[in-house]
Amino acid sequence: EAGVAQSPRYKIIEKRQSVAFWCNPISGHATLYWYQQILGQGPKLLIQFQNNGVVDDSQLPKDRFSAERLKGVDSTLKIQPAKLEDSAVYLCASSLRQKQETQYFGPGTRLLVL
Amino acid sequence: AQSVTQLDSHVSVSEGTPVLLRCNYSSSYSPSLFWYVQHPNKGLQLLLKYTSAATLVKGINGFEAEFKKSETSFHLTKPSAHMSDAAEYFCVVNLYNFNKFYFGSGTKLNVKP
Numbered sequence: 001e002a003g004v005a006q007s008p009r010y011k012i013i014e015k016r017q018s019v020a021f022w023c024n025p026i027s028g029h030a031t032l033y034w035y036q037q038i039l040g041q042g043p044k045l046l047i048q049f050q051n052n053g054v055v056d057d058s059q060l061p062k063d064r065f066s067a068e069r070l071k072g073v074d075s076t077l078k079i080q081p082a083k084l085e086d087s088a089v090y091l092c093a094s095s096l097r098q099k100q101e102t103q104y105f106g107p108g109t110r111l112l113v114l
Numbered sequence: 115a116q117s118v119t120q121l122d123s124h125v126s127v128s129e130g131t132p133v134l135l136r137c138n139y140s141s142s143y144s145p146s147l148f149w150y151v152q153h154p155n156k157g158l159q160l161l162l163k164y165t166s167a168a169t170l171v172k173g174i175n176g177f178e179a180e181f182k183k184s185e186t187s188f189h190l191t192k193p194s195a196h197m198s199d200a201a202e203y204f205c206v207v208n209l210y211n212f213n214k215f216y217f218g219s220g221t222k223l224n225v226k227p
Contacts (some may be wrong), residue, residue: 004157033215042217043158052209056214091158102148103215105158 002026004106006092012112018080021109025073026035031055034067034077034105035091043091049075081114118207120218130153133177133192135221137205140186144160147188148206149179152220160205164188175199 005024013019025032030051035043046065047057051072060067064083069075079086089108095101123128123138143170149161160174169181175198179190191211 035217040219042219044217045215093158102160102163104160105150107155108159 004092004094005036006090006106006109007047007108009107010110010112012114013082014114015084016081017113018078020076020078021084021090022113023075023092023106024077025092026104029094029096029104031095031097031101032069032073032075033093033103034075035093037089037091039088042107046077052112079111082111084113087111087113118205118216118218119221120205120221122171122204122221123219124222124224126224126226127195129197130194133195133199133223134146135190135203135205135223137179137188137218138186139188139205139207141207146208147189148208148215149173149177150202150204151190151201152208153201161190161203163186195223195225197225197227199223 004026007022011019018085020046030048034046036046037043047067050057051068052069065079067077091108092106093103095103118139125135134143140209144166146165151160151161152158156195161177162171162179163180164171172178177190177192181188200223202220202222204220206215208215
């Protein structure tokens with residue numbers, strides 16, 4: 001079974017530029033999560049989708065971050081414009097359903113904002 | 115409100131000695147609890163999870179954790195550390211009737227030869 005795929009693996013941009021990350025969850029997984037992991041901290045949930053609907057985006061900085069999951073499969077996370085403090089690893093995870101389900105994580109995208 | 119606290123940011127053990135990684139949670143509801151491991155430049159991998167069945171949970175690679183409601187703890191243990199166990203470990207809490215996962219700040223395990 002293929003795991004969660006993410007691209008790119010690494011990205012370096014200058015502040016005020018825009019960047020987009022892509023995630024392909026495990027086939028058949030209805031729930032998709034985006035996390036931000038700042039160096040030295042645990043992952044923080046940014047947004048959660050159930051199929052193509054948003055379940056929770058309470059910690060997403062909506063003035064600069066956006067995410068979509070059209071067709072309920074792949075998802076993209078965008079930052080525009082980027083700030084220095086956005087430097088982090090962006091993790092995508094998926095699970096079969098919602099409650100209590102095990103989340104399967106992708107390898108992450110490491111973003112450096114200069 | 116809920117949160118999860120990992121009491122040690124770094125733990126160092128010698129190969130072959132026991133491992134104890136501590137996790138405490140605060141929750142007004144019965145939680146489900148997870149331990150994930152993250153090796154350098156690798157994705158997070160589930161070690162084990164507790165979801166209100168047996169309080170002693172066995173996971174992969176010889177790890178186990180015990181849910182103690184009275185102490186609000188979910189400590190991770192392994193009888194004998196192996197060099198390959200060196201990684202960062204995250205305790206995660208989730209409420210039953212909500213689906214918000216909260217990660218602890220992580221514990222880096224160093225295994226000395």
